[in-house]
Amino acid sequence: MLMIDPKQLDRAIWGKQENKLPTMQSIKFPVKVHSALGWLAAQSDMYKGYWQDREGEKVCYLGALIKITSLSDISSYLAQYPEQRFYGGVTFDQTQPQWPGFPACQFILPQIELRLNDDEQWLYIHNWQSMSAEQRIATLKSLRSETKLRWQSPQFKLVAQHPSQPMWHSLVNSVTQADALKACPKVVLARQSIYQANEHINALALLEQWQQLQPDNYAFYLSNQPDQSFFGVPPERLYQRLGQSLATEALAGTGQSSEQQHTRAKLGQKLLHDTKNNHENQFVADAIYQALTSMSQNIQIAPMQLVEQRHLQHLCQKITAQLHPHTTDTDLLTALHPTPAVAGLPRVKAQHYLAEHEPFDRGWYAGAVGFISQKKSDFTVAIRCAHQNQQQLSVYAGAGIVKGSEAQSEWQELQRKSATIQGLLNV
Ligand SMILES: C=C(O[C@H]1C=CC=C(C(=O)O)[C@@H]1O)C(=O)O
Structure with missing residues (x-):
């Protein structure tokens, strides 16, 4: 799935490692994916999300490097990680009982993002700089090729x-x-x-x-655990x-x-x-x-x-x-x-x-x-x-x-x- 020049990949894996999360460094690779949701379906992470805007950008994201559960914490995280996106949102009424497994407020800085638009497809891996070469290889190896999704409705x-x-x-x-x-x-x-x-x-x-x-x-999908999800196609x-x-x-x-x-x-x-x-x-x-x-x-x-x-x-x-x-x-x-x-x-x-x-x-x-x-x-x-x-x-x-x-x-x-x-x- 990854269309990366082996030399470039080698350099990326064995390159400099600085163990400092607050100045999070990311790496991005060009990739070729046919179905963003098919790619997401193949991955096995606990945290999985999908985001599609009205201008044609599609994003699949995996893993949670940082989880924000209060709206009041957002500004300080954005100041700390100015280049990063935090995906998620808030429920209809945060003072009321929530669905099990779905907190009232949740924003995630994912470990991996696949961003696609009409012209480009990139795979981002965040916090790359602080990973060891072994962790980098393991992360790349954990990514699976996309599956072909076929909706066959159960009864x-x-x-x-x-x-x-x-x-x-x-x-x-x-x-x-x-x-x-x-x-x-x-x-x-x-x-x-x-x-x-x-x-x-x-x-x-x-x-x-x-x-x-x-x-x-728009289209979105949020899942914090297997077999539980919230998704929709809102106008x-x-x-x-x-x-x-x-x-x-x-x-x-x-x-x-x-x-x-x-x-x-x-x-x-x-x-x-x-x-x-x-x-x-x-x-x-x-x-x-x-x-x-x-x-x-x-x-x-x-x-x-x-x-x-x-x-x-x-x-x-x-x-x-x-x-x-x-x-x-x-x-x-x-x-x-x-x-x-x-x-x-x-x-x-x-x-x-x-x-x-x-x-x-x-x-x-x-x-x-x-x-x-x-x-x-x-x-x-x-x-x-x-x-x-x-x-x-x-x-x-x-x-x-x-x-x-x-x-x-x-x-x-x-x-x-x-x-x-x-x-x-x-x-
Ligand atoms: C609350 C919903 O729709 C809202 C958005 C557009 C039109 C609406 C209406 O005409 O009632 C609702 O305000 C829903 O679809 O669940």
Whole structure:
């Protein structure tokens, strides 16, 4: 798999070794890989992750040289390791019970990264300088050639839905009572659908298929132990920061789509002019604007546009800003996450309502997933996702509930949001 000139490799292995982690030195080799996820599937590390942005970069990462479990520690690690990326994120609500094996906050500086884009493919090995020649050889030898992923769906059976449809109706009705709307004009209710498979679930093969159906979305995979993973193909950007330039978006408000271009365009126009959906989106755009005013300047909001997905369309307002110097990723994550696209408004009240009434633990569903580095950070909102625990797969979907929302049509919206993965599960 490694296309490295043997002389170059020899020099790399036997080259200078300085035992000092804080000035971590990395080495990179050009490689040739057909399927990033196929490569990841072949590796045996306990910590495995995948990250695909909307510009076409794909990253597989392995191992954990450093693990950060608190947002407040991020800045000091970035100062110490200015060249490195830390992958991971935070859950929807860090004050609530979390999924076993998935901490509330986790960022990893991996030992190995495979970074692919349209022009280049590089394998990075971090902390190379402090390894002995034997450790270097062992690390290179531990890397396996990619496997060919083939998604052959086991038989899946829906074993539970939280909330059930009747409970969904009563939750939507309670959120849309006049008094409740006064306190919380928007609450994003969600559903966990639990499927039991009759055999092992190859989550990476499933993700590969899913990602190919929605190639312009983000895609991610997180796994801290064998046979447990969280993965998804979300359309929503939380934020991308390049130096001090910030790009974010209000993605909320959903309408139907169609395979026929003409009908899709008509449905899109209907959505663009729909009052309830425009409100739903504007709540998010206003909250982002407010969050950014104290930490940035030159905030620009582009006109409302459509984002097409396979079974639905969304309203979206793209937002850009110039961050004040010294604004950190911890500031941004704290201010922007979770947006009213996944929590509601006001945020804390909506989160309290969900903690009290939603009949499942959101864990990493609707969390912030991505990476942080000094130069660049990029986060998606973890929606259109699934949590695999051995032979069980939980699929999550949510819908913003505002004045005028109807329980039945919001339930159908959940179905449409889950339709792509459900199609792959044959359920
Ligand atoms: C919370 C989800 O979607 C959000 C993002 C886009 C549109 C949404 C909506 O129209 O309700 C939601 O706010 C989800 O897919 O689980």
